[in-house]
């Protein structure tokens with residue numbers, strides 16, 4: 032089993048559309064949407080949910096103001112400055128600042144603090160035409176997206192073992208934060224989707240530096256090619272210097288948006304289009320040159 036994680040650094044590069052297209056080309060894959068903060072791969076894969084569960088992401092403490100004697104011990108010990116006085120002068124815990132360490136609960140002399148589990152996140156196992164699909168949804172104000180990514184990746188891996196799938200294709204989150212790090216850990220290959228704009232390259236460069244610390248074989252696709260030829264040339268030169276193979280340039284096309292509006296992947300929506308041909312060639316190259324990409 033070989034996990035390919037598709038990342039872009041910046042949002043809006045077309046990463047999810049390309050992930051969906053590659054997933055629909057793979058014959059034997061489990062698909063995972065690691066972008067749990069803003070999951071949208073379901074838009075092109077039209078999943079049928081088979082199983083749904085709550086994901087407990089942590090704890091949030093709460094003070095019972097009827098029992099609290101306002102001694103301030105909890106406030107002085109909270110390392111996250113989550114406890115402060117409200118406009119009535121009573122100590123309150125800010126649920127967004129509380130990291131759920133539960134120290135205050137243990138040290139309160141009045142036992143006035145209770146911690147509640149955060150159960151606003153959910154994860155799903157679904158079926159799609161492209162294969163089993165693992166995805167999640169975070170509730171408002173919920174945290175620990177990195178843990179949720181690690182969890183659904185583990186579920187995807189178990190399913191891939193169960194059905195003997197050749198690939199796990201993971202749609203990674205944007206940025207370089209915790210969910211990206213959780214996506215990179217243990218993956219076999221990264222496919223970078225780079226938009227040929229200043230911000231597209233800036234964010235891709237930051238991501239490349241992060242991937243470098245994991246030493247994961249990486250290749251790249253320039254998506255929306257043609258919108259900024261000078262930037263494209265610069266990115267091509269930079270990738271060559273960094274020894275990151277450029278698999279292809281996918282031209283800018285409204286077909287990606289139209290496919291999404293029809294809840295289809297580009298390959299399903301326009302199978303004979305230039306973009307579909309390029310994506311098919313990319314997938315064939317990934318399949319046939321898996322070993323080569325791993326050693327680059």
Ligand code: SF4
Nearest residue numbers: 099100102103105139
């Ligand atoms: S430690 Fe307990 S009693 Fe003291 S201020 Fe905090 S909640 Fe109130």
Ligand code: SF4
Nearest residue numbers: 109129130132133135
């Ligand atoms: S649980 Fe930890 S982070 Fe939250 S208020 Fe208590 S001491 Fe602070």
